[in-house]
Amino acid sequence: MVNIIWIVLITLGIVYGVSTNNLETINTTIVDSTKISLEMLFKIFPVLALWMGITKIAEVSGLLKKLSNKLSPLLTNFFPEIPACHESLSLIASNMIANIFGLGSAATPFGLKAMDSLQKLNKNKKVASRSMITFLVINTSGLTLIPTTIISLRMMYGSSEPTKIVFACIISTMVATIGGILIDRFLARRYKD
Template identity: 50%
Template sequence: MINYIWVGMFVIGLVYAAITGHMEEVNEAIFKYAKEGVTLCFGLIFILVFWLGIMKIAEVAGLLNKLAMGFKPLLKKLFPEVPENHPAMGYILSNTIANLFGLGNAATPMGIKAMEQLKKLNHNRPEASRSMITLLALNTSSLTLIPTTVIAIRMKYGSAHPTDIVGTTLIATTATTVAALLIDRYFYHRRQKKNKYK
């Protein structure tokens, strides 16, 4: 569905530019920002490789396992339908830890894998299960300790203090994560009450 939305926006933009006589500016913007996008991606690769390397060292040293063990009791309460040793729980833990370090590129594949496993637990029904909705809320709000990607972008564009955003990011993502989980639980209990009285 999202592909159709993007294509629709692109086509509407091009048609509007053609009608209003702004095609030259559109062509200029396409080439300018395509080049800038590639340059930015190469700049981000170095930062992401560094932090992924740090995560690998932490994994070998056993720090990630300790962090995962710390989060496991909380995640078991958030995902009561998921058996403790099910692959979905491992992917959820990996996704959460990658998000903690601001590694969205590393977190996304883990989130997709977790969602696939949760869909299997849901017997491939077309409607999302409680755990699938909770994972989406948790992943979207994503509590972040170190916003690696944002720091990399700030460094790329010459910020004098690229790490100044760490404190505000922690406060903002803590607030959004708490809000997302409260809203998730509110609507879950509301659905349960509706089903009870049907």
């Protein structure tokens, strides 16, 4: 399914480029995208490695356990498939906390680890489990209370009130998350595996 989307994007791009006589752009894109992806990988890899290490420390020191104990009663409502006190709950909780504070780059390693531990519970390793989908929807709806990147960008452009948008952001991100969870619940019930 994900693969189909990329194929559609690529085919559309090539067909449109050829029909509008724009082969030059396609050629440069082919060469450039490998370069760009390698650069991006180099950019995120150190951050990823650092936060992977920090999550490990948080795990060993027991901080994650403590955090998850606080949050997991709440989370089990959203993830009925996960057994209580499973490590994935604390990873999901950490991912959400990092997202809420706008630490996107810190949230990703927690998210990847959470996915990995959800995969251990998954019966069919090729098919996404219900908890994975719920987690993903909560994640992509961008549950952020403090959008740090945008505030700093607004500062850069000399906004008189860079944080003016925070309240509007919170409302729209909350509605997005609630909408996502509702449709996920509805669809999960319809297409039971």
